[in-house]
Amino acid sequence: MKSVKKGDERKKSAVKFGIELLELLRASGEIRLEDMDIEIGDLEIALLQPTTAVAPSKVVTPSKVKPWKILQLTFTPPIMEYPGQIVEVKLGATKGEGGTRGKSIVIGGEKCPAFYTFEKTPPHAPVVACDVFDTEIPLPKTLKTHVGDAINDPAAWAKRCVDKFGVEMLTLNLTSIDPSKKNTSPREAAKTVEEVLQAVDVPLAIGGCGDPEKDLAVFEKVTEVAEGERLLISSVSPYMDVKKTAETIKKHGHVALALTGMDINEARELNHKLYEILPREQIIMDTSTAALGYGLEFTFTVMERVRLAALMGDYELQHPMSSGTTNAWFAKEAWKKMAPKWEPRELRGPMWETITALTGILAGVDYFMMMHPTAIKTVKDVIERLMNKEAIEPEKIADWITMNI
Amino acid sequence: MAFATKLVSRDIALEMCPPLFSKEYEEAYKALWKLLKPPVKEIIIGKGDSALKIGGQYVMYRHELTYFNPTAIAIDVTDELPDEELLKRIKEVGGFSYTYLGEELKLNLIAVRSTSDDPAKFATTVKKVTENTNLPVILCSFNPNVLQAGLEHASGKRPLIYAATEKNWEDMAKLALMYKCPLAVFAPNNLNLLKSMAKTLIDYGVENLILDPGTFPYEGLINTMNNFTMLRRISCNEGDEVLGFPLIGTPIAAWKEQERAKEAAEWTETYVASMLITRYADLLIMHSVDGWALLPLTILRKNLYTDPRKPTAVEPGLRTFGEADENSPVMFTTNFTLTYYAVTSEIESSDTSNKCYLLVVDTEGIGVQSAVARAKRGLTAEMVAEAIKKSGIEEKVKHRKLIIPGMAAQLSAEIEDLTGWKVLVGPSSSSELPKFLEEHWYRKKEN
Numbered sequence: 001m002k003s004v005k006k007g008d009e010r011k012k013s014a015v016k017f018g019i020e021l022l023e024l025l026r027a028s029g030e031i032r033l034e035d036m037d038i039e040i041g042d043l044e045i046a047l048l049q050p051t052t053a054v055a056p057s058k059v060v061t062p063s064k065v066k067p068w069k070i071l072q073l074t075f076t077p078p079i080m081e082y083p084g085q086i087v088e089v090k091l092g093a094t095k096g097e098g099g100t101r102g103k104s105i106v107i108g109g110e111k112c113p114a115f116y117t118f119e120k121t122p123p124h125a126p127v128v129a130c131d132v133f134d135t136e137i138p139l140p141k142t143l144k145t146h147v148g149d150a151i152n153d154p155a156a157w158a159k160r161c162v163d164k165f166g167v168e169m170l171t172l173n174l175t176s177i178d179p180s181k182k183n184t185s186p187r188e189a190a191k192t193v194e195e196v197l198q199a200v201d202v203p204l205a206i207g208g209c210g211d212p213e214k215d216l217a218v219f220e221k222v223t224e225v226a227e228g229e230r231l232l233i234s235s236v237s238p239y240m241d242v243k244k245t246a247e248t249i250k251k252h253g254h255v256a257l258a259l260t261g262m263d264i265n266e267a268r269e270l271n272h273k274l275y276e277i278l279p280r281e282q283i284i285m286d287t288s289t290a291a292l293g294y295g296l297e298f299t300f301t302v303m304e305r306v307r308l309a310a311l312m313g314d315y316e317l318q319h320p321m322s323s324g325t326t327n328a329w330f331a332k333e334a335w336k337k338m339a340p341k342w343e344p345r346e347l348r349g350p351m352w353e354t355i356t357a358l359t360g361i362l363a364g365v366d367y368f369m370m371m372h373p374t375a376i377k378t379v380k381d382v383i384e385r386l387m388n389k390e391a392i393e394p395e396k397i398a399d400w401i402t403m404n405i
Numbered sequence: 406m407a408f409a410t411k412l413v414s415r416d417i418a419l420e421m422c423p424p425l426f427s428k429e430y431e432e433a434y435k436a437l438w439k440l441l442k443p444p445v446k447e448i449i450i451g452k453g454d455s456a457l458k459i460g461g462q463y464v465m466y467r468h469e470l471t472y473f474n475p476t477a478i479a480i481d482v483t484d485e486l487p488d489e490e491l492l493k494r495i496k497e498v499g500g501f502s503y504t505y506l507g508e509e510l511k512l513n514l515i516a517v518r519s520t521s522d523d524p525a526k527f528a529t530t531v532k533k534v535t536e537n538t539n540l541p542v543i544l545c546s547f548n549p550n551v552l553q554a555g556l557e558h559a560s561g562k563r564p565l566i567y568a569a570t571e572k573n574w575e576d577m578a579k580l581a582l583m584y585k586c587p588l589a590v591f592a593p594n595n596l597n598l599l600k601s602m603a604k605t606l607i608d609y610g611v612e613n614l615i616l617d618p619g620t621f622p623y624e625g626l627i628n629t630m631n632n633f634t635m636l637r638r639i640s641c642n643e644g645d646e647v648l649g650f651p652l653i654g655t656p657i658a659a660w661k662e663q664e665r666a667k668e669a670a671e672w673t674e675t676y677v678a679s680m681l682i683t684r685y686a687d688l689l690i691m692h693s694v695d696g697w698a699l700l701p702l703t704i705l706r707k708n709l710y711t712d713p714r715k716p717t718a719v720e721p722g723l724r725t726f727g728e729a730d731e732n733s734p735v736m737f738t739t740n741f742t743l744t745y746y747a748v749t750s751e752i753e754s755s756d757t758s759n760k761c762y763l764l765v766v767d768t769e770g771i772g773v774q775s776a777v778a779r780a781k782r783g784l785t786a787e788m789v790a791e792a793i794k795k796s797g798i799e800e801k802v803k804h805r806k807l808i809i810p811g812m813a814a815q816l817s818a819e820i821e822d823l824t825g826w827k828v829l830v831g832p833s834s835s836s837e838l839p840k841f842l843e844e845h846w847y848r849k850k851e852n
Contacts, residue, residue, distance in 0.1 A: 065608075066608070066609045066610065067605045067608050067609055068575070069605075070571065070574065070598075070601050070602055070605045071601055071604050071605045071608065072601055073597065073600045073601045073604050073647070074597055074600070075596035075597045075599070075600045075635075075648075077635055078635055078638045078639045078642065078643055115627065115630055115631075116631070116634060117627055117630075117631055118631045118634070118635055180814075290743075292701055292704055292705055292708065293505065293701075293704040293708065294743055294747065295708075295743050295772070296705070296708045296709075297467075297708040297709055297711050297713070300683075300708075300709065301466075301467055301468050301713060304466060304467075304468065305466075305468055308466070330834060332747075332751075332836040333700060333701075333704070336836070338696075341696040342503075342696035342697060342700055343696070343697060344697060345697070347668070347672070347697045347698075348696075348697035348700065348701070351672070351675060351676070351697065351698065351701050352701050354676050354679075355675075355676060355679040355701050355702070355705055358676055358679055358680050358683070359679065359683050359705065359709075362630075362680060362683045362684060378672070378676060382626065382676070382680075385623070385624070385626040385627060386626065386627045386630065387627075388627065389627060389628070392594055392621055392624055392625030392628055394593035394594050394595065394619060396621070396624075396625075396661065396662075397593060397619060397620065397621055397655070397658040397661055398593055398619075399547075400655060400657055400658045400660075400661050401518050401519065401520075401545045401546060401547060401567075402518070402519070402520050402522065403520070403660065403661055404483075404485075404520060405660045405670075405692055
């Protein structure tokens with residue numbers, strides 16, 4: 001390896017320098033410059049026309065010359081334009097809006113894929129709602145601990161979620177209406193809804209039991225007694241009388257959660273049916289959430305495809321997305337006692353729910369139904385960090401190599 | 406033609422066509438390779454049996470094709486760890502294993518960090534690590550002298566050099582060339598610099614790069630997500646070759662802020678790692694080796710890197726578990742892979758449940774709930790009846806009682822009508838199966 005020393009070269013012109021450099025290259029096949037300050041431009045002029053200076057057969061092609069300082073390139077962010085936009089849906093209604101909630105919440109409105117904030121910051125942050133049940137259901141111990149003595153008292157449970165875990169919304173699941181269980185009447189169920197509405201002032205979602213007929217009967221009563229509260233009715237599925245369910249939602253000023261089973265066409269069809277009755281601004285969609293390890297990849301990909309298609313202009317898919325993230329607990333690894341190396345499950349479980357949620361957030365979920373307070377807090381923290389473009393200090397992480405843990 | 410189709414779907418590699426390697430077809434091979442090569446280059450770390458492929462991605466979204474080479478997870482050790490701890494940690498990493506859907510989930514590399522900044526110490530540690538594990542290694546230091554000392558003891562192992570920075574890039578490039586190793590390029594939250602360095606290093610002759618735009622677990626998380634997303638988009642969708650390299654994330658940086666408690670750092674490290682698995686990291690460096698943290702992560706990785714084009718079905722038909730006899734319970738489920746494995750793992754989990762017959766009904770790989778909901782396109786009582794007939798189960802058991810999934814309860818009456826079997830509605834979650842059998846099959850019989 002030969003060197004060209006600094007001082008000698010400074011006096012010479014760029015072109016002449018270039019030729020000499022090439023002569024050297026011819027001799028050595030490689031060149032090394034030390035401590036030199038040369039404008040890249042100068043060098044390129046000389047090097048890009050090597051054949052005029054020397055016999056081509058022996059020349060090492062100029063690109064083989066090793067750079068001696070960092071070439072200056074510019075990174076241009078890959079920005080795309082999307083013809084579509086997600087509709088905005090308002091949940092809950094304040095006194096001024098015809099309800100009694102302390103505030104209402106708007107979700108949706110995105111104009112680019114989930115948290116591509118190099119393109120656009122989403123107009124509204126995703127919302128985390130906590131699941132509350134109107135009757136005692138089998139819950140993993142890790143979850144039960146946090147409900148405590150409120151387990152058979154939905155109003156107290158709701159209050160606890162808002163006061164203690166700081167959730168912005170609640171999903172009141174009327175599990176007791178299930179005909180194969182308690183078979184609570186629509187009237188009783190509606191009473192529970194009224195009690196919870198009085199106990200807390202956050203917007204509410206109302207969950208049914210999954211029985212198509214019973215759910216409709218209960219929703220008809222609930223939508224009526226809570227007229228104007230802009231409840232999220234969870235859910236309208238293709239197996240129900242879609243028209244009747246949509247009608248009662250519309251009549252009393254609520255919002256529909258359109259639930260389908262990981263099938264984009266089914267989701268499209270259901271929304272299309274709902275359009276006959278409901279304005280788009282009263283529809284949220286849910287393509288179903290499977291737990292981490294139990295089909296989360298289907299959940300993720302269906303959501304990602306729905307959102308991308310919506311942004312590309314697929315009208316029937318341009319709705320905010322909801323995820324029943326509590327389903328994460330269906331994974332036995334979330335709650336089961338396992339060999340000591342996988343413990344403690346008190347951390348494993350909430351992490352299961354957290355990861356199920358964060359995978360959803362990156363696919364475009366706008367509304368989460370969750371349960372574990374630590375998972376809820378983490379997801380809220382992450383949302384806050386994703387919404388804010390903070391000035392970051394690279395040096396804060398730059399020396400992770402040498403840190404002592 | 407069939408070969409060509411498989412080439413396009415990446416089911417086979419170009420190398421499977423030997424004639425292409427003859428002189429005659431050299432040009433054709435080059436042209437085809439250019440056409441078929443992944444926009445994110447595939448980089449190999451390690452050698453021989455333990456060589457690990459990183460990157461090699463074709464698409465940004467998994468439904469566009471599939472992701473290749475699941476995000477590799479490296480666990481760190483330092484050159485100041487006492488011997489005993491070092492060996493224990495190496496063993497823990499190598500021994501990590503969890504069986505999921507019939508496959509072993511593993512950790513993939515050891516990252517040796519120089520906290521001492523002392524070449525001799527680093528050399529000794531690298532030597533010990535390579536002597537005690539087959540896993541490929543990452544050598545981490547910003548000091549070229551330290552790295553060179555380590556490389557001397559990992560020669561022939563093709564470790565990843567971490568990392569070239571704005572300051573040390575030239576020395577690192579020389580090391581990468583001298584030891585023929587891939588090189589990581591670190592430019593925290595500075596994509597202009599990252600691109601400039603990548604181009605410079607390519608021109609310098611270093612062909613195998615892995616890019617690190619920095620992982621900011623706390624403030625700056627959004628920048629991290631943006632950087633990874635932009636880099637993947639620019640290589641996959643805009644064909645930028647300078648940035649067409651795998652991406653490395655360092656969730657370990659969550660431990661950087663010392664005031665945080667251990668659990669808090671570990672918690673953050675884990676969920677940030679999960680976000681990076683979703684958002685395009687091809688390699689992660691982590692610190693925690695706790696099972697509660699790594700189990701959900703390795704399962705997430707497996708889920709997202711599952712080929713969406715592959716059928717999600719297992720073979721339908723009758724399965725016999727344990728020494729099932731004429732009095733053993735008969736259950737049915739669908740042939741959706743996840744349902745099937747969830748059920749069989751429960752069957753095998755307890756001594757009471759592992760003696761039974763399981764009838765796997767062909768729903769074309771759809772789960773119970775969706776299959777029932779789809780009615781004629783999914784699961785019907787007729788299908789169950791036919792499966793019973795075809796399976797020959799009626800000759801194997803004396804009783805005529807069928808346990809059906811809780812989610813298929815609405816088919817009960819119809820199944821009874823069509824088959825003459827009595828239906829017992831089982832639990833909705835497979836995890837309650839052993840308990841169900843205990844209570845509704847065995848205990849009842851004793852009565």
